[in-house]
Amino acid sequence: MSNTEQMSRERDPAPEADAGLTVGRTAELVGVSVRTLHHWDEIALVQPSERTWAGYRLYSGADIARLQQVLVYREIGMPLAQIAEVLDDPTADVADHLGRQRELLISRIARLQELVSAVNRMMEAKEMNEELTPEEQARSFGSEWHDPYHEEAKDRYGHTEEWARSQERAKQLSPAEWDQAKRDLEALEAALAEAKRGGVQPGTEAANRLAEQHRAAIGRWFEVSRSKQVLMARNYVDDPRFTAHYDDREAGLATWLKAIIDANAEAHGVDPARAEWE
Numbered sequence: 001m002s003n004t005e006q007m008s009r010e011r012d013p014a015p016e017a018d019a020g021l022t023v024g025r026t027a028e029l030v031g032v033s034v035r036t037l038h039h040w041d042e043i044a045l046v047q048p049s050e051r052t053w054a055g056y057r058l059y060s061g062a063d064i065a066r067l068q069q070v071l072v073y074r075e076i077g078m079p080l081a082q083i084a085e086v087l088d089d090p091t092a093d094v095a096d097h098l099g100r101q102r103e104l105l106i107s108r109i110a111r112l113q114e115l116v117s118a119v120n121r122m123m124e125a126k127e128m129n130e131e132l133t134p135e136e137q138a139r140s141f142g143s144e145w146h147d148p149y150h151e152e153a154k155d156r157y158g159h160t161e162e163w164a165r166s167q168e169r170a171k172q173l174s175p176a177e178w179d180q181a182k183r184d185l186e187a188l189e190a191a192l193a194e195a196k197r198g199g200v201q202p203g204t205e206a207a208n209r210l211a212e213q214h215r216a217a218i219g220r221w222f223e224v225s226r227s228k229q230v231l232m233a234r235n236y237v238d239d240p241r242f243t244a245h246y247d248d249r250e251a252g253l254a255t256w257l258k259a260i261i262d263a264n265a266e267a268h269g270v271d272p273a274r275a276e277w278e
Contacts, residue, residue, distance in 0.1 A: 020058030211264035
């Protein structure tokens with residue numbers, strides 16, 4: 001039986017025991033995909049502890065509780081590897097985990113309230129026909145909105161047409177558009193991580209489609225040729241900060257992303273080794 005057939009059957013195997021929940025039912029209840037549950041099982045983050053007589057995996061009450069803990073930690077941005085370390089810490093008990101999660105959630109709620117206030121300030125500025133500079137936006141949104149690379153990027157690219165165009169477009173965005181841009185980027189990076197996790201290979205149709213979506217996301221700010229995209233992707237593996245950003249989502253994601261960008265560019269007649277900023 002193929003992996004696809006196995007996953008399909010595990011979504012809704014014949015009802016048997018009341019001992020636990022099937023993979024499909026668990027995915028539906030906790031709000032994640034079946035593929036995600038399979039991945040978490042493979043990396044031993046959350047493994048269903050029971051089986052039906054036919055060998056189908058079942059999640060017990062304890063398994064569901066662990067899933068809920070993973071979801072909370074993932075929501076606050078903790079990498080999966082770190083979540084596993086926290087949950088498997090032999091010195092911690094359930095009360096410790098719940099207390100830690102409560103503190104993190106309270107902190108996140110407070111931060112979200114600050115962001116709501118920042119959006120309100122930006123809306124007021126728009127209503128008064130005032131344009132906020134990137135620095136003013138950073139001050140409004142605080143540390144979470146602060147771009148630590150802004151001055152570095154300005155020093156390096158401030159003289160270019162692309163920099164001027166990106167800054168002009170940034171000034172024209174409404175609060176709703178800023179929020180949409182952030183959601184779009186998060187969705188793209190989640191899709192990239194999911195594809196890499198699922199074994200999508202560079203050069204395939206699926207990988208090329210994702211590379212084009214990545215190029216379009218950058219194109220929100222300035223025109224991006226495939227040659228420019230190749231050059232930008234080099235930073236993903238050369239600059240530890242970029243590497244950490246992507247690899248925190250999925251181990252090896254930065255290298256994989258560069259590989260699919262290079263392969264897509266090559267498919268369109270661009271030699272990655274000879275790419276130029278054009």
